[in-house]
Amino acid sequence: MASKKGNGHWGNPIQTGSAFDFRSDVITTPSLGMLEAIQQATLNDDVYGEDQTTRSFENQIAAMCGKEAAVLVVSGTMANQLSIRALLHQPPYSILADSQAHIIHFEAGGLAHLSGAMVQAIRPMNGLYITLADIEKHAILSDQPERCPTKTISIENTAHGNIIPLNELHKIKYWAAKHGIGVHIDGARLWHAVVAGAGTLEQFASYCDALTLSFNKALGAPMGAMVVGSQDLIKRVRRLRQSIGGGVRQTGIMAAMARQAVLDNFGAKQVDSRGELEKTHDMAKMLGRAWTDAGGRLLRPVETNMVWLDMKSAGISIEAFNEMGKRHGILVNGKRIMVHHQICEAANQKLTRMFDELLTPIQATVSGIVLNSALSKNKSAIVIASTLGSLVRRKRRLFNAREFKISFFRATDKACEISYTGCANKTGASGRAYQGTGRARVMDMRCWGRVK
Ligand SMILES: Cc1ncc(COP(=O)(O)O)c(C=O)c1O
Incomplete structure (x- = not known):
């Protein structure tokens, strides 16, 4: 359904696919x-x-x-x-x-x-x-x-x-x-x-x-x-x-x-008399709130039908975001979410779920691993934990993984090196296990002083 385009039937946005398509309002169908x-x-x-x-x-x-x-x-x-x-x-x-x-x-x-x-x-x-x-x-x-x-x-x-x-x-x-x-x-x-x-x-x-x-x-x-x-x-x-x-x-x-x-x-006069577009504003505002409630930031205030997501601060690439959309059964195109009159309630729910999945941190797993690991004495466990946390969050987005196990890491002043294994979560399409090695830079050195 949603991620592929439909058969192009007149008047049925579910069948044409536009009901699940947030890429633009130009895709609405006659x-x-x-x-x-x-x-x-x-x-x-x-x-x-x-x-x-x-x-x-x-x-x-x-x-x-x-x-x-x-x-x-x-x-x-x-x-x-x-x-x-x-x-x-x-x-x-x-x-x-x-x-x-x-x-x-x-x-x-x-x-x-x-x-x-x-x-x-x-x-x-x-x-x-x-x-x-x-x-x-x-x-x-x-x-x-x-x-x-x-x-x-x-x-x-x-x-x-x-x-x-x-x-x-x-x-x-x-x-x-x-x-x-x-x-x-x-x-x-x-x-x-x-x-x-x-x-x-x-x-x-x-x-x-x-x-x-x-x-x-x-x-x-x-x-x-x-x-x-x-x-x-x-x-x-x-x-x-x-x-x-x-x-x-x-x-x-x-x-x-x-x-x-x-x-x-719109209506036949100079002022909107149908209320159809107004609904799109309400939906856009609701989606904007869903994103910020989940911890995301917006690039612009939501005033009409567009929601601009700060993808950089959420730590996700456009490609990964678009792919994630497909897995959720909707079409998105990076940071601009465009609501139009054919978007259905189910599409809103899918997008909201996707925001939650994307922005909910998985700190517990990480700190557990850090505490179990042999840290070098002069490093703060919390800093390492948060560094690993952000790395794992990024990886999780990439692979859409819920379970992520870090089996080895080495920390220096500037970098944190880990090797990891994981498996795709229940919503993941592939279900395959994966493993690899990642390097995370310790981004905020001021943290060291604060958390010691
Ligand atoms: C602000 C704005 N102006 C003009 C256009 C061009 O319209 P058309 O795609 O009909 O050429 C677009 C298309 O999306 C647009 O967003």
């Missing part, structure tokens, strides 16, 4: 309602501008956002790239964005070849999202010939699950307008900010010149995104879309599914 919506869609040509389903959906989204116009495109990436390109006019120009932004890392370098722009990737000072203080510090306003002026600021909201509040966006937009700089919001998951009560779509849209919205994230459509802005901007986007082959003919099919996704999981 509903039966979307299939029915296709059957009602008009099938006219959108490049000729003749498809009624598409046009009425574009008008609906523009109205929800309080903007003049909107244009449907196939993906969020296309929406972002076209928005930014349309905001830029005469090079040289640069785009200022969060150093972790999707437009920088996951859009195949489109900013370089589609916009020919320099990118100013900045690390937000507050560790969460871009603020005006970051922009004022880094934007290039100079018209000196050797400089490349900032002409667009691109902001992701939500930013990795965290919400950039309206008052910050207001300040940014005001400042940008004063300096003739365009503002783009990558609102792939703006739905979540609205659901969290941070503002309406219209309020968020009022603080940018181009807004992109995705229907295949959060809402569950299989494809489709929208660029929303002024008439003039959308006219430019339509031409640019055509120039990169993004003019699709019978888009009514795509528009019908996307519109159904909005209706099903």
Whole structure:
């Protein structure tokens, strides 16, 4: 089941596997309602501008956002790239964005070849999202010939699950307008900010010149995104879309599914009226608490549907974590846990159990072994125990072992050498016994003074 992908049945997340998949919200599968919506869609040509389903959906989204116009495109990436390109006019120009932004890392370098722009990737000072203080510090306003002026600021909201509040966006937009700089919001998951009560779509849209919205994230459509802005901007986007082959003919099919996704999981107005996404926030918060209750640390506060686990402090690699997920019957992809509307309760329970197993220390076994062993006189048993403890914990994660026996060790000032044998625990897939030799460094020398 969960660890392999299912057969892809319409409308059944258990069968498609998305109910157990925490890797992203893009893996959600279309509903039966979307299939029915296709059957009602008009099938006219959108490049000729003749498809009624598409046009009425574009008008609906523009109205929800309080903007003049909107244009449907196939993906969020296309929406972002076209928005930014349309905001830029005469090079040289640069785009200022969060150093972790999707437009920088996951859009195949489109900013370089589609916009020919320099990118100013900045690390937000507050560790969460871009603020005006970051922009004022880094934007290039100079018209000196050797400089490349900032002409667009691109902001992701939500930013990795965290919400950039309206008052910050207001300040940014005001400042940008004063300096003739365009503002783009990558609102792939703006739905979540609205659901969290941070503002309406219209309020968020009022603080940018181009807004992109995705229907295949959060809402569950299989494809489709929208660029929303002024008439003039959308006219430019339509031409640019055509120039990169993004003019699709019978888009009514795509528009019908996307519109159904909005209706099903958000509602027809500017504010969430369905409560579907709110449930994902509750689940994410519950999972965040489960992780911290088990002793883990979070990299970001949980505000919407994402939980960011501090894997380093938990001492586990991404690969081992992902493997462990498969053994528990769920799919995860490292430190970002993404909750979506198709995740089921059983998947939450599996993940919570996995957190417990991962973070619960097995000190008792270790100290028993240490006390039974012949320690060299000048070493503290407790330090050795804790060193061995962390080593064994790491090994246990690697092998998913409960029983771990240390048969030999030699301790020096800097290292602790052991040989060990163990066997996979009851949830382990292989059940095989294993053995080997490990070295653990004594990490915190200050401990020596404290525990003696
Ligand atoms: C913040 C953000 N923007 C844009 C995109 C691109 O969307 P798409 O996969 O539809 O191209 C993604 C994809 O995950 C995203 O996370």
